[in-house]
Amino acid sequence: MTELVQQEVAGRANVKGLSNKSAPALLTTPQDMEDAVSGVVALGVEAAADDQVAALIVSAFSDPGLKELRARVSIPVFGIGEEVFHEAARGGRAFGIVTVTPDEKLLASFQSKADELGYGHLYRGVQVTPGDPMKLVASAEHLDAALAMAVQASIEQGDAEAVIMGGGPLSASAIRLQPKSEVPLLVAVNAAARSAIAVIE
CATH class of the missing domain: 3.40.50.1860 (Rossmann fold)
Incomplete structure (x- = not known):
């Protein structure tokens, strides 16, 4: 990073x-x-x-x-988490998060952060990729494919106008996927x- x-x-x-x-x-x-x-x-x-x-x-x-x-x-x-929330919500933009981490308490913390920063009304939830996070991040091809599906779900199910890539190891994927995405893919770092x-x- x-x-x-x-x-x-x-x-x-x-x-x-x-x-x-x-x-x-x-x-x-x-x-x-x-x-x-x-x-x-x-x-x-x-x-x-x-x-x-x-x-x-x-x-x-x-x-x-x-x-x-x-x-x-x-x-x-x-x-990096706080700053990318600020960027995602800029101009009143609705946003979602995609991540490889399935822990429910961790996912709930994203909603808490959105509320704490005053963006709860703009936050459209999180989409989690299936499979073992460690195995996913070890393969750029598999990670990109899984994240692309999660991004599309965030757009279609949550009406997200921007999608945060939830985690530093997802940064490179965001850059690779951005040309094919209809909304900004925001890299926290x-x-x-x-x-x-x-x-x-």
Whole structure:
């Protein structure tokens, strides 16, 4: 995802990626999100101590540790989930989410986030791809096919005018699928990068 951010800011800022090695590579349950918080905060606080760092991005769709990190540092902190919700709802646009994660509590958290940000009336729900998330993300071909079906369902069943790709590992698929989609497919990390660069420039 660091490469996506670097491409988005196009030389207007330097980007450094840090991995939270205390959390699973793919966050698929509320427990995974909770387990990621301490690592996110520790990495963020350490990074913010560098005078060259002007902003931080939490690059997990559920934004683990976002509030805690904001409370600990003085520089702007952006969560990719929060920022892509702002982008999806811009102009009063109805939006849905597609994801590979079937956990019911996690899916319910998307509605909570929409409500918390004031977009509950625009949120059209989530479409989940069938199958094992780990196996899906391991195959670009299978992931693209499954996500394309989920996107179409979001448009047809939810009247979504934009679709959020719910998770960092889905970013590359969104870019590949966008030319064939009738609505914008929003990549969370790119949304956060746009917000960050707007603040620090």
